[in-house]
Every structure is written in structure tokens, then in C-alpha cells.
Amino acid sequence: MYTQGFLTGALSAAAVYAIYTVLVEGSLSGIKQSSNHDAEFHKNDIASGEDILKYGVPNRGPALRYYRNHILAYDQSKRTPVWVAEHLTKEKLHGNADRRKSKFRPDPAVPSMFSSGNGDYLGSGWSRGHMAPAGDNKYDQEAMDDTFYLTNIVPQDMENNAGFWNRFEMFCRDLTKQFTDVRVISGPLALPNLEEDGKKYVKYEVIGDSMVPVPTHLFKVILTENAETDQHSQFLGAFIVPNVPISSEHKLQKFQVPLEDLERVAGVTFFDKLDKGQVQDLCSSDRCQLIPQKHFEMHFIGRRMENAKTVEELENIWNEMKNKKSKPTKDIKNLYEERKEELMPDRMRAELK
DNA sequence: CTGTTAACC
DNA sequence: GGTTAACAG
Numbered sequence: 001m002y003t004q005g006f007l008t009g010a011l012s013a014a015a016v017y018a019i020y021t022v023l024v025e026g027s028l029s030g031i032k033q034s035s036n037h038d039a040e041f042h043k044n045d046i047a048s049g050e051d052i053l054k055y056g057v058p059n060r061g062p063a064l065r066y067y068r069n070h071i072l073a074y075d076q077s078k079r080t081p082v083w084v085a086e087h088l089t090k091e092k093l094h095g096n097a098d099r100r101k102s103k104f105r106p107d108p109a110v111p112s113m114f115s116s117g118n119g120d121y122l123g124s125g126w127s128r129g130h131m132a133p134a135g136d137n138k139y140d141q142e143a144m145d146d147t148f149y150l151t152n153i154v155p156q157d158m159e160n161n162a163g164f165w166n167r168f169e170m171f172c173r174d175l176t177k178q179f180t181d182v183r184v185i186s187g188p189l190a191l192p193n194l195e196e197d198g199k200k201y202v203k204y205e206v207i208g209d210s211m212v213p214v215p216t217h218l219f220k221v222i223l224t225e226n227a228e229t230d231q232h233s234q235f236l237g238a239f240i241v242p243n244v245p246i247s248s249e250h251k252l253q254k255f256q257v258p259l260e261d262l263e264r265v266a267g268v269t270f271f272d273k274l275d276k277g278q279v280q281d282l283c284s285s286d287r288c289q290l291i292p293q294k295h296f297e298m299h300f301i302g303r304r305m306e307n308a309k310t311v312e313e314l315e316n317i318w319n320e321m322k323n324k325k326s327k328p329t330k331d332i333k334n335l336y337e338e339r340k341e342e343l344m345p346d347r348m349r350a351e352l353k
Numbered sequence: 354c355t356g357t358t359a360a361c362c
Numbered sequence: 363g364g365t366t367a368a369c370a371g
Contacts (some may be wrong), residue, residue, distance in 0.1 A: 099354090099355090100366095103364090122357095122358095122359095127355080127356055127357075128356080129355090129356090130355085131355090133355090134354090134355090135354060135355085156356095158355085158356065158357080158371080159368090159371065160371080161355055161356065161371090162354080162355040162356055162371045163355080163371060165355080166354055166355045166356090166371085167354090169354080169355085170354070296354085296371095297371085299354075300355090300371080302354070303354085315356095
């Protein structure tokens, strides 16, 4: 397609035909055409793989790696995953696994020359973004620990990671409330950019001594189904999100793309064995709503209030929120009053009486 | 929840 | 270096 476009754009139709006849038919130079009659000759001419690969195949391709609760294809030349697949269920989202007990570290199974290190990310300006989220593995500490291997990590914009992408991951988890099975495949992309000279270039920063590529975009493919009900209704959505801060004004659907478009740029097909004819659009019926930014903020303000150790700290959180002009919800206000009462020293309480 | 940085032994 | 505490979206 590209070749044809290039040729017809640069040359006349007659010239194109001339080139065609030279290359394919060999009519002008008298080159003997190869035909099906020669097939046997070529067949015998094929070298034996045993000979060529006597000393093994180059071990540089994407390799499948299996962990407790996710599987990924790892690109050793980029020190990042190509894709990471996981299976979300309600059960896996509940438990006592604590991310504070986990540490980012290289997967010991990956040769160090093909692995990134924490030092690559330190001071780089980019955060270590999980592809399989830690929060999807509350049921098991070791499964959560697995997600902290750097094989599962890509350089990600901090605000994107903590904000939009975070809410995107929450959205995936919330889907388990409607569906028994949620399958998610995530990964980095390096997409071409149209530059001033009118040409497209793939350009990305690399960080640290390992030169870890900073993806221009991240993708997710989500497939949901209900095993319990007889209806085979499955829903699928593919998304490409730029690796930059994304304001809460943007809806998730803005980043939805046809699955094939993603597959084309990712160089991978997803859910190959799925009968796509039966599958419906995940985002139909208004199903692709991220949790509202306000609820998102209030959730963490609530957590901070619960952890506040002094009245001053509590007041600071309260005032900080007010300064941001985000009005507290009723729950937050109740929590504030509650904590205030709890943290109030006995003597102060006595003085009030 | 998502993370980083600074300080410490 | 590994762990802890404080901080930020």
C-alpha cells in the first residue's frame, strides 16, 4: 500500500509499468523468470535450520514471563514489557496485601544486562508506572510483590499515573461489580509524531544508564464477560492514552480506539481466539464512566483524615481542601467532625465544659 | 489509590 | 544500601 502510493506519487504510470516489468517479469533484461516448475529446485536449496542455528537462536525477542497473577511479554532491548495481561475477579480485589511491604526491584530471572534498575528512574522526572496494577492484587502479598518487578514497569508521567490512569485502573476494578470476569491487557507504545518537515518520526526519551524508553502512549484492552448468566454477552474496549498529564475534564471514551487500530500500532493482536462477532462495545450504554474527580479527591482526603494524628494536622487537611475550592461531601464533613472529637485532647474537652 | 524524596542507622 | 517517615496528586 505504502509502496504503491510512493511510486505513483513520484513517477508516471508508464515509468511504474517499466519498473514493474523489469522487476517482476524480467522482460527487458532477459532475466529468466522463475516459475512453479522450479519449486523443487528451491526446496532442495533451503538450508537446514540445524546448521544455521547450531549455536542457538538469538535470545533477544519478546519473551513470555509468568507471574502469580499476571503474564507479560518482555522486550529485553527496551527493558519494558510489550504487553501485560491480567484476569480481574472480585475475590482478588479484597485482602490484606499492602503495597508498603512491596519494593520495586529487577526481576531476578531477567539477566541484568536486559533489565532496568531503580537507578534508571531515580531523578529522571518519570515515575515507575505499573502495567499490572498493585491494587489488582489485594488478595495476596506475593502476587502484589510480583507487580513491583521492573519487568512490569514503564516510565510514566507522574500526574498521569496518579490521576487519570489511576482512575482508569479503578474503573477496571469496578467492572468486576457488573461482570464475573474482567480481562485487561496493558502496555506501552511509541507512536510516530508528525514534525514540521511534514514527515513522521518515532521519537522518545530514554532514561538512565539502561536507556529505558519513555513511551509516548499507554494502552489498555478490556474484555468483560459474565460466567454466571447464560447470556454470552461480552464487552470489549481498546484505549490509547497519551503519557502526559490528562485533566479530569477528559472522558475515558475520548481515548477509545477500534481494536484493530491499536493492534496495528502495537504489532500484536489481542484476544485472538475470541469470536469478535458476538462482542459488544464496552462503552455503549454509557458504560465507560470514570469515577468523578470529586469523589476521587474526597476518597483520599478521607484517608488522610483517618490517619491524622493531631488536631492541627486534621485542620490543615480541612483548610487545604477548602482552599482548593472543592466543597466537602457530607461524608467528609461527618468524618471531619468525628475525627476532631477523637483527636481533641482531654484537657481541651474539659475546658469546653 | 498512585507515587517521590529526605533522613536515618 | 535498606528502612522509615513525610509529602503530593
